[in-house]
Amino acid sequence: MKLTYQPFELELKHPFTIARFSRTSTPIMLVQLEHEGHIGYGEASMVPYMGESHESAAAFLNKVDLNQFKFPFDFAGIIHYLDGIAPGNPAIKAAIDIALHDLEGKLLNKPCWLLAGSDPAKMPVSSYTVGIAEPNIFLEKVKEAEGFKVIKVKLGRDNDKELIKLIRSVTDVPIYVDANQGWTDRQQSLDMICWLHEQGVVLVEQPMLKTDVAGNGWLTERSPIPIIGDEAVQRLADVDKALGIYHGINVKLMKSAGMYEAKQMIAKARELGLKVLIGSMSETSCASLAAAALAPLCDWADIDGPFLTTNNPYKTPEFKDSKYVLSNAPGLGLLTK
Numbered sequence: 001m002k003l004t005y006q007p008f009e010l011e012l013k014h015p016f017t018i019a020r021f022s023r024t025s026t027p028i029m030l031v032q033l034e035h036e037g038h039i040g041y042g043e044a045s046m047v048p049y050m051g052e053s054h055e056s057a058a059a060f061l062n063k064v065d066l067n068q069f070k071f072p073f074d075f076a077g078i079i080h081y082l083d084g085i086a087p088g089n090p091a092i093k094a095a096i097d098i099a100l101h102d103l104e105g106k107l108l109n110k111p112c113w114l115l116a117g118s119d120p121a122k123m124p125v126s127s128y129t130v131g132i133a134e135p136n137i138f139l140e141k142v143k144e145a146e147g148f149k150v151i152k153v154k155l156g157r158d159n160d161k162e163l164i165k166l167i168r169s170v171t172d173v174p175i176y177v178d179a180n181q182g183w184t185d186r187q188q189s190l191d192m193i194c195w196l197h198e199q200g201v202v203l204v205e206q207p208m209l210k211t212d213v214a215g216n217g218w219l220t221e222r223s224p225i226p227i228i229g230d231e232a233v234q235r236l237a238d239v240d241k242a243l244g245i246y247h248g249i250n251v252k253l254m255k256s257a258g259m260y261e262a263k264q265m266i267a268k269a270r271e272l273g274l275k276v277l278i279g280s281m282s283e284t285s286c287a288s289l290a291a292a293a294l295a296p297l298c299d300w301a302d303i304d305g306p307f308l309t310t311n312n313p314y315k316t317p318e319f320k321d322s323k324y325v326l327s328n329a330p331g332l333g334l335l336t337k
Contacts, residue, residue: 001035003032003033003061003064003096004034005031005032005061005095006029007027007028007030007054007058008030008284008313009025009026009028010026010045010282012025012308013144013309014137014140014141015131015133016131023047023048026045026047026281026282027046027052027053028043028045028284029043029044029046029054029057030043030095031043031061031092031095031096032099035071036071036107038106039106040098040102040104041098041286041332042095042096042098042099042102042286042287043095043098043286044057045280045281045282045284047254047281050090050091050255051088052088052090052092056089057089057091057092057095060085060089060092060093063086064082064096066096066100068081069081071104071107072104073100073104075097075100078097078100079097079260082257090235093258094254094257094287096258097257097259097260098253098258098286101258101259101260101290101293101331101332102290102332102334105330105331105332106330106331108330111329111330111331112259112289112290112332112333113292113326116263116293116297117297118296118297120325120326122296122297123295123326124296124300124301124323125148125322125323126150126295126302126303126304126323127150127151127152127302127304128145128151128152128304129151129153129154129302130142130151130153131154132154132155132156132157135162135166138166142166142167142171148173149321150175150176150202151167151174152177152302153177153178154179155179155182156179156181156182157182161192161195164196164199164201172200173200174200174201174202175196175199175200175202176202176205176277176300176302177204178205178230179204179205179207181206181209181231182207184208186218186219189207190219190222193219193227196225197225202226203226203228203248203300204223204226205228205230205250206231206232206250210229210231210232213232216232216245216246217244217245220246226248227247228247228249228250228277229242229245229246229249229250230249230250233246233255233265234255234256235256236261236264236265239265239269239272240268240272242269243272246274247274248269248275248276248277248299249275249276249277250277250278250279251265251266251277251294251298252279252280252281253280253290254280254283259290259293259294262291263294263297266278266294266297266298275299276297276300277299277301278297278300278301278302279291280303280304281305282305282308282309284306284314285305285312285314285316285335286314286332286334287305288303288305288317288324289317289332289334290332291303301324307319313336313337314334314336315335315336315337317333
């Protein structure tokens with residue numbers, strides 16, 4: 001099995017600002033695995049707060065030897081092997097995992113969503129994310145979301161209500177809120193959540209610091225809408241810890257080290273009675289299609305990378321009525337330009 005990779009800088013349509021930082025692009029590592037005449041495509045989206053980079057990804061990949069793994073692939077054994085190379089590094093591990101799943105689908109001549117046990121009829125709508133910005137720019141971003149049936153907005157600063165009111169001045173679609181750990185006071189946070197509920201907000205992601213377990217649990221107990229753990233829930237071992245602290249979890253392939261563990265996290269959350277949002281980082285069509293293959297197993301979806309960027313190296317996936325349309329093509333169904 002031949003592994004090749006290429007660093008890439010994914011440019012954003014607008015500066016992307018959340019509670020604690022802002023950026024205009026995202027470092028990406030594009031990975032390819034070639035085996036028996038087929039190529040599997042994978043991707044690592046390395047947003048700054050996760051601590052990965054082109055340099056760390058290349059250093060990790062240079063230590064990887066997948067020739068010991070034969071088809072059919074032992075995904076549990078592979079992730080164990082990758083975790084043994086170095087701790088952390090979930091995004092570049094996800095790139096390898098996604099490429100292997102794409103390759104598996106092509107070798108079996110079956111789409112990844114079918115192999116994952118997804119039902120296309122259960123595909124949830126995907127939200128369109130709007131980052132924090134000055135009012136005029138913010139409204140421009142909201143207007144770009146026309147056609148999407150849900151808007152996701154980043155909050156966590158002192159103008160949260162103003163941003164929600166701006167959205168409501170132009171649209172009445174449901175809203176997902178992500179505070180990105182930006183709130184600190186329990187009562188003020190609860191008051192804000194109750195107000196957001198009145199404004200048609202469906203859920204709130206990671207309202208307080210992930211380390212404030214008691215504070216997040218206090219909010220969850222009292223909130224009229226679901227509170228979702230994001231930064232607090234990275235990989236499979238974190239799902240159990242979410243019970244009683246959050247109503248649900250946000251599963252992202254770049255946190256879970258890929259599709260294999262993401263599917264395990266979804267299954268574990270279901271066992272525990274937790275809701276599931278499948279999210280994404282700033283991603284190309286590659287990782288977006290990998291997440292879309294698992295989306296029908298979840299309650300909500302936030303897979304909007306191809307619509308927030310300007311230089312996607314692949315074709316934009318088919319998208320209708322705010323939902324991904326799953327392809328019957330083998331593997332991810334990724335189309336190159």
